[in-house]
């Protein structure tokens with residue numbers, strides 16, 4: 488059937504969100520940046536730096552959507568994130584390539600890096616990535632815990648943020664998560680909006696920290712970071728900070744689940760999450776391509 492690639496205008500938005508909501512939860516189609524629930528997907532599309540009517544394209548057969556793809560970019564970081572392709576046409580490869588070509592025209596020439604983040608079961612996207620010269624950029628596991636399981640966990644104490652720790656915090660954070668997108672300034676700004684930033688100290692020495700956020704709109708919360716000074720590991724501090732942080736996050740009214748992402752080779756952290764009752768939702772793979 489004849490296929491058309493069109494821009495996702497205001498008129499198509501709801502149909503596109505519905506299409507993504509139907510297909511994105513399945514591992515074979517899943518693109519990590521969208522999230523899973525219809526609320527997540529709507530939020531992720533509406534929050535982009537580049538509006539959907541500029542960044543998103545649809546593949547139509549007749550009047551039916553058979554593919555969707557979009558992108559977002561950040562000039563400062565110099566990177567584009569590919570939201571797709573999600574394709575249900577029988578001509579998967581050709582449809583995905585046509586969407587990618589259309590989306591590619593919107594990427595500013597000075598952006599030199601493209602990233603994809605897909606479920607490891609999404610084989611067609613994996614092949615797409617290889618075909619378009621992306622290379623593997625790590626594997627991650629996504630974990631979640633539900634309110635019934637959270638309710639069974641004991642609370643624990645940790646300290647609220649103290650500005651006097653800023654210097655130590657920045658150096659420990661750089662040691663544990665080099666060049667992280669989560670800067671202290673970002674975390675403090677989020678904390679002003681209700682995020683949770685907790686620390687533990689031994690005298691004047693910062694021994695660990697926890698950063699998490701709750702999203703009112705979607706009812707989802709996230710553990711973004713938990714880190715313990717290497718000299719203080721296996722003494723229960725990581726567990727204690729998780730319990731203290733989760734005790735705050737579980738206060739979100741209408742909470743559906745708390746999520747976190749961990750590198751697939753971070754065995755110690757996964758053991759910690761398992762022991763708290765987190766469950767694995769899916770395995771993800773990241774890909775990057777350098778252009779220009």
Ligand SMILES: CC(C)(COP(=O)(O)OP(=O)(O)OC[C@H]1O[C@@H](n2cnc3c(N)ncnc32)[C@H](O)[C@@H]1OP(=O)(O)O)[C@@H](O)C(=O)NCCC(=O)NCCS
Nearest residue numbers: 663712713714715720721722723724725726755756758759
């Ligand atoms: C993951 C991390 C926070 C754990 O901190 P910690 O204070 O050492 O953890 P705890 O002492 O509370 O350990 C609790 C449980 O987690 C598991 N665990 C923690 N580290 C482990 C390791 N290296 N190997 C195996 N199991 C481990 C164990 O089940 C442990 O219980 P046990 O000591 O009774 O066996 C810490 O190793 C760290 O900061 N790593 C670097 C940053 C990071 O990867 N953070 C997680 C991703 S955001």
